[in-house]
Amino acid sequence: MGLKKSLVPAIAGMFGLVLFLGSCEEELDTLGDGVIGGEPFETNRAEFDVFAFNKNVVAVQTNRLPVYQVGTYNDPVYGRREAHITSQLRLPVNTNTGSIINTFGNLSQAQEDGAENDENPDTIDEEETITEVILYMPYQLIPSTNNDSDGDSVIDSEDLDPDDPNSDSDGDGVTDSEERNQGSDPLNADEDGSEEDFVPNTFPIAFELDSIYGSENALSQPFNFKVERSSFFLRDLDPEANFEEAQEYFSNTNIPSFVEGAPLFEGEVTISNEQFVIFEEDDPETETDESEVVDERLPPGIRVRLDPQFFQENLLDMEGSLELLSQANFANFLRGLHFSLQPANGDVMLLLDLSQATITLNYEFQDYIDTNISDDELGSVETIEREFVLNLLRNQNNTTFGNAVNTFIDDPFSAEVSDELDTGVNASRIYLKGGSGVYAELFLFDEDEDVAADIIDGIRANNWIINEAILSFYIDAEKLNGPEGFVEPPRLYLYDTETNLPLISTGTENSVSQLPLGQFLNYDGIIQTDEDGDGIKYSIRITEHINDLILRDEPNEKLALTLTANIGIFAVLDAMGDSGNVEELPVLSNVIPSGTVLFGNNVAPENEDKKLKLEIFFTEID
Numbered sequence: 001m002g003l004k005k006s007l008v009p010a011i012a013g014m015f016g017l018v019l020f021l022g023s024c025e026e027e028l029d030t031l032g033d034g035v036i037g038g039e040p041f042e043t044n045r046a047e048f049d050v051f052a053f054n055k056n057v058v059a060v061q062t063n064r065l066p067v068y069q070v071g072t073y074n075d076p077v078y079g080r081r082e083a084h085i086t087s088q089l090r091l092p093v094n095t096n097t098g099s100i101i102n103t104f105g106n107l108s109q110a111q112e113d114g115a116e117n118d119e120n121p122d123t124i125d126e127e128e129t130i131t132e133v134i135l136y137m138p139y140q141l142i143p144s145t146n147n148d149s150d151g152d153s154v155i156d157s158e159d160l161d162p163d164d165p166n167s168d169s170d171g172d173g174v175t176d177s178e179e180r181n182q183g184s185d186p187l188n189a190d191e192d193g194s195e196e197d198f199v200p201n202t203f204p205i206a207f208e209l210d211s212i213y214g215s216e217n218a219l220s221q222p223f224n225f226k227v228e229r230s231s232f233f234l235r236d237l238d239p240e241a242n243f244e245e246a247q248e249y250f251s252n253t254n255i256p257s258f259v260e261g262a263p264l265f266e267g268e269v270t271i272s273n274e275q276f277v278i279f280e281e282d283d284p285e286t287e288t289d290e291s292e293v294v295d296e297r298l299p300p301g302i303r304v305r306l307d308p309q310f311f312q313e314n315l316l317d318m319e320g321s322l323e324l325l326s327q328a329n330f331a332n333f334l335r336g337l338h339f340s341l342q343p344a345n346g347d348v349m350l351l352l353d354l355s356q357a358t359i360t361l362n363y364e365f366q367d368y369i370d371t372n373i374s375d376d377e378l379g380s381v382e383t384i385e386r387e388f389v390l391n392l393l394r395n396q397n398n399t400t401f402g403n404a405v406n407t408f409i410d411d412p413f414s415a416e417v418s419d420e421l422d423t424g425v426n427a428s429r430i431y432l433k434g435g436s437g438v439y440a441e442l443f444l445f446d447e448d449e450d451v452a453a454d455i456i457d458g459i460r461a462n463n464w465i466i467n468e469a470i471l472s473f474y475i476d477a478e479k480l481n482g483p484e485g486f487v488e489p490p491r492l493y494l495y496d497t498e499t500n501l502p503l504i505s506t507g508t509e510n511s512v513s514q515l516p517l518g519q520f521l522n523y524d525g526i527i528q529t530d531e532d533g534d535g536i537k538y539s540i541r542i543t544e545h546i547n548d549l550i551l552r553d554e555p556n557e558k559l560a561l562t563l564t565a566n567i568g569i570f571a572v573l574d575a576m577g578d579s580g581n582v583e584e585l586p587v588l589s590n591v592i593p594s595g596t597v598l599f600g601n602n603v604a605p606e607n608e609d610k611k612l613k614l615e616i617f618f619t620e621i622d
Helices: 109-113 176-182 308-314 327-333 449-461 543-550 605-610
Strands: 045-060 068-075 079-087 129-138 212-214 223-230 259-269 276-279 294-298 301-305 337-343 348-352 358-369 380-391 394-396 399-401 404-410 429-433 438-444 464-474 492-496 524-529 535-541 559-563 572-577 582-586 595-599 613-620
Touching: 045 429, 045 582, 068 212, 068 337, 068 404, 079 348, 129 308, 176 294, 223 301, 259 301, 337 348, 429 559, 449 543, 464 543, 464 595, 492 524, 492 535, 559 582
Parallel strands: none
Antiparallel strands: 045 438, 045 572, 045 613, 068 079, 068 348, 079 337, 079 404, 129 301, 129 358, 212 348, 223 259, 223 337, 276 294, 358 380, 394 399, 429 438, 429 595, 438 559, 464 535, 464 613, 492 559, 524 535, 572 582
């Protein structure tokens, strides 16, 4: 099917890291109890303890996310998650004036209401009537060197203007978008669709899909998708902060209980990696069969028809009312839609960018057509077709307008996991799960601040030049022996809890692309796998951080370890712990449904070679 079950943003490949460093045989004195084993070590390499503590996350902030989860995901360690989405609807905006569009047809409702007293024959009751309502929610696609940013079927490297679908890359006078729709080649100047022997290409293009979790068996079966009205009011601003701060909503908010009325859609949807090809309607008055002409091509996704009567009553029939006077009024009146997904077999979890989702209302209205033959002859009334497009969220100048919330219904953790959380004991296993899950707090050298300081002082006193410092996290493969379709997280995210920034020195970083696994390759943190694709370990370089501690006397702050879907995004959101305390976690860890288990420092002797450790490669100056 061309599906890739991985994390958003898309993952273009795994970058392995092989490290080989030589060392000489000169021995140095052991520096404090933090050195593993307390024994002398070879010149140029030392191992130090890292203390880890598992922290339970009861709920995470799940509004104002880059992507939202919907469906079910069954993690072999952490259990099943069911994710729902509740989103506001946004009225369209006039791009010239910036004001919302709240009229239908050509006339305002006030003009229509005054038609009987208006001597202008153009003023009539337009009788706007919805004919069809289409919800479209595109899937995430895998970025590649063949990106087509503007969707005009011309890859960026060959597109005259990769951000403008109306560019004319082959200079034949027909835009790339027009050629795409009519099935001609936008890169062939000798073919523009007007040739007598022209045969249009109307076949759909297949894509590689990303951000879809589930077994092949589940992904190949239709799932039940449901769209319902929600009466839960999503505030944009927090009244407890005097309406000066954005409202936060958490993953355990009881929004599903506010669903009301009959579903606007409930039926089966099958995942396909082919784009939607939409044809024009045939005009019986012409010789051309327009039904063979492509009107529009859309990337693959969910595309279903919603109940037209609902939108007739709650939108078109409300024209001219206070409810449509402003976006705030509209959001208070039609508070939102609720989306849920139940697989027929197994589990399916989708990650969707709601800013790309649309609800298109196709409607008809009566329009007065002036014949302009004579002053004595009246015109005629014709039926006109038009569309009105609502958004769930809207992006403009890197700012998101609107509000949506993810609700998670999580199974309780097993005793094996829950007994290891918030114990205050140096962990033998590190448990990590995105969203309302688990993260770890790390202390370098020792959990006791004074002991750690003594170890750092000892390194400083020995005049070490730090060449490289690496944290190694080995995966406990036995605990991750999950079902088919289980996806191991592709990257770890280690950050300073005081600054909430990752331990990355951007000045010395190596990035080969803007893809998530193409950034910050010196820092690394990318999963290293065996020939079967199973994870072995993660390595994170923190060389500059160690130099900051030793050379610049920076404080040895507590670190935090979690997962990330895109290491290039450093933003954090609030999360709630077991005791009600509020922490801040990276926003991209909130959108990951999967988890992993790593060996900690406090391991049994048979796992000594996999214990968590800090390796420092150095040169000593006499």
